Amino acid sequence: MSKKQSSGNSENELQIKKEKFIEKLKTIYKEEVDEVIKSIEVEKPTVFRVNTLKAEPEKVLNKLNEAGFEILPALLNNSYYIKNSEKRLSDTPEFKNGEIYIQRLSSMLPVFELDPKPGEKILDLCAAPGSKTSQIAEISNNQSKITAVENNRSRFFALQKNLENLGVKNVQLLMxxxxxxxxxxxxLLEYFDKVLIDAPCTNEGLICFCNPNSLKMWNKKNAIRLAKLQKRLLSAGLKMLRPGGSAVYSTCTFSVEENEEVVGWVLKNFPYISLIEQKRVIPDHLYSGFYFAKLLKQS
Ligand SMILES: C[S@@+](CC[C@H](N)C(=O)[O-])C[C@H]1O[C@@H](n2cnc3c(N)ncnc32)[C@H](O)[C@@H]1O
Known part of the structure; x- marks a missing residue:
């Protein structure tokens, strides 16, 4: 490995970052910290779901088996992972034509929590590249009415392309x-039955010590800057929710500032919002670090 990584972080700087990151994990997890560190030493297997808008699970799984992939069920409905394959799932025709979608297992949780139903009006406030927008469409069999918002131009076009490829319908896209x-x-104030705010975050749950470069963007201070944006997004999203509607806030990060503290701030400042559930996903061999909270707007 070169002394200077592509980001400009030297090996030494990355080692220091790793130590600081472990220190941070110790303050968050205490007795579970060894389990957490162990899980982020190794790469996670590729997890995917079958896109039932385009394919029947049994047929597509058979095709993948025939192509040499050993597939095991993951822990959630319609989720699978690849065991010990030399080949890449992203090279298969099934992936390219949108019959399957590669998505981290943790990233599927917020949509199950949102529990989209046919006929519902759903706002996805931070949508690209569309993993959760397409999962909502899939679970509601293209029968929900989705508004998907993304402010980053290139990510917006990636979202649009992904949704087209996956056969997603009934989505209004807003850049x-x-x-x-x-x-x-x-x-659109108080218009939506459900709102998903899958917020931009410090992505700490994506860090793997198997790839030191995954630490290159990490900086302890980013959490405080992002928490301000997360509060703004969550506040705006909650205003769009109808009374009696529910919202899910999620991040793929460990920071308390971006998770419990953001939700705590909302509960303090929005008296008509109550917390139904919050969960910090402890990473393991399949799950990566993740947080979500389900909120209810009183009727
Ligand atoms: C965690 S990612 C969302 C992933 C997406 N929900 C999925 O499952 O594929 C956060 C997204 O929010 C976008 N974003 C950041 N700030 C935003 C803003 N102010 N308004 C809308 N989108 C924003 C980012 O560009 C990024 O695409």
């Missing part, structure tokens, strides 16, 4: 800042 959706679309 704009989700934290201003209440001001930009007053006609």
């Amino acid at each position: 704009e800042d989700g934290s201003f959706i209440d001001r930009n679309h007053p006609q």
Whole structure:
């Protein structure tokens, strides 16, 4: 490995970051910390779901088996992982034509928590590249009415392309800042049955010590900066929710500032919002670090 990594972080700097990161994990996890560190030493297997908008699970799994993939069920409905394959799932025709979708297992949880139903109006406030938008469409069999917002131009077009490839219908796409959706679309205030805020975050749950470069963007201070944006997005999203509707806030990070503290701030400042459930996913051989909270707007 070169002394200077592509990011400009030297091996020494990455080692220091790793030590600081472990220190941070110790303050968050205490007795579970060894389990957490052990799980982020090794790469996770590839997890995917069958896109039932385009394929029947049995048929597509058979095709993948025939192509030499050993497939095991993962822990959630319609989720699978690849065991010991030399080949890449992303090279298969089934992936390329949208019959399957590669998605981390933890990343599937918020949509199960959201529990989308046919006929519901659903706002996905931070949508690209569309893993959860397409999962919502799939679970509701293209029968929910989704509004998907993404402010980053290139990610917006990736979202659009992914949804097309996956056969997703009934989605209105908005390229704009989700934290201003209440001001930009007053006609949609209290319109949605469900809102998903899968917020931009420090992505600590994606760090793997098997790939030291995954630490290169990590900086302890980023959590505080992002928490401000997360609060703005969550505040705007909650204003779009109808009374009696529910919202899911999620991140793929460990930081308390971006998780429990953001939700705690909302509960303090929005008296009509209550917490139904919050969960910190402890990473293991399949799950990566993740957090979600389900919120209810009183009727
Ligand atoms: C964690 S990712 C979302 C992943 C997506 N939900 C999925 O499952 O594929 C967060 C996304 O929010 C977008 N984002 C960041 N700030 C935003 C804002 N102010 N308004 C809308 N989207 C924003 C980022 O560009 C990024 O695509």
